């Protein structure tokens with residue numbers, strides 16, 4: 001029974017996590033356990049399978065879903081967690097393009113060819129281009145305010161823990177340069193500033209906004225060279241492969257700690273992999289939990305809630321933003337009960353933001 005599976009997964013989670021680590025998912029579980037909105041519905045979920053992903057499955061199972069987990073060929077997974085799913089009785093498949101599901105919960109566009117009766121919910125930015133010409137409705141969970149909790153606060157937290165993992169515990173008074181003042185770079189800068197680092201942010205967009213207390217320098221400013229030569233740590237979060245290649249000579253010669261947060265090799269082909277922490281892979285990916293559940297809770301809840309919105313119908317083909325009311329409900333729970341409530345003021349301005357075409 002899905003209810004039994006939900007309870008089994010919750011017991012496993014309770015060994016590691018406290019309720020404030022996943023309040024939005026707990027609230028969803030409580031609502032859906034009674035309402036059973038997914039009764040008789042077949043859902044396929046391709047979120048990367050790690051310990052903390054179990055928390056995402058609990059509300060779906062409590063809501064009556066016949067849940068199948070798909071191991072994406074594009075993304076990593078934890079084998080022990082997959083084993084746990086098997087023990088609990090949640091089917092796990094490795095790619096499925098023949099069976100039709102009622103809703104497909106995708107990540108990075110891996111399941112775009114899997115037939116879905118009502119449509120798709122895509123978790124990441126990288127799935128956007130895969131789905132933009134889809135002839136069925138697609139919710140893009142990435143196109144949300146909620147996702148900032150994960151990408152800005154969560155990756156920033158992972159960055160600090162990643163540095164510590166490599167022995168760099170003390171950032172107090174040290175000069176840190178962050179390339180990219182986007183969602184990830186701002187989070188890294190904000191968290192580093194919070195533990196006493198002296199942070200400069202470099203962005204190719206001169207109008208980019210640095211977090212409070214950090215200086216912004218345009219990427220083409222003559223001051224960049226000297227800044228890099230004397231920095232204690234240089235971090236890359238531009239989302240652009242090889243963005244730091246023009247600075248490779250300076251950085252190779254310097255003593256700076258180098259860290260990448262981007263999905264691609266942002267330091268470029270001239271930088272030897274062993275000169276960058278974690279061999280150029282995102283520094284937080286060296287950790288057992290690259291992004292902690294407390295920062296993923298709202299994103300997971302939004303991904304799940306969009307499945308329900310798809311079942312309700314009435315959405316146009318192609319990309320749709322998650323309904324604003326759904327985001328607001330999740331944010332209200334996070335503000336009231338999450339372990340990260342105290343960190344929200346740092347991104348509150350963006351959480352309140354209203355897109356011109358917001359519903």
Ligand SMILES: NC(=O)c1ccc[n+]([C@@H]2O[C@H](COP(=O)([O-])OP(=O)(O)OC[C@H]3O[C@@H](n4cnc5c(N)ncnc54)[C@H](O)[C@@H]3O)[C@@H](O)[C@H]2O)c1
Pocket residue numbers: 151155158179180181182183184185202203204205208219237238239240243244261262263264282283284285290291
């Ligand atoms: N490590 C993780 O856990 C994690 C989590 C989420 C995203 N990411 C990755 O982090 C990267 C950044 O994502 P984002 O959401 O912050 O992107 P974003 O588009 O919000 O921000 C990127 C910023 O970099 C700036 N930029 C681009 N090229 C530059 C250059 N050459 N020099 C200086 N600034 C430059 C842009 O103007 C922009 O402000 C992506 O690769 C993303 O996949 C990593």
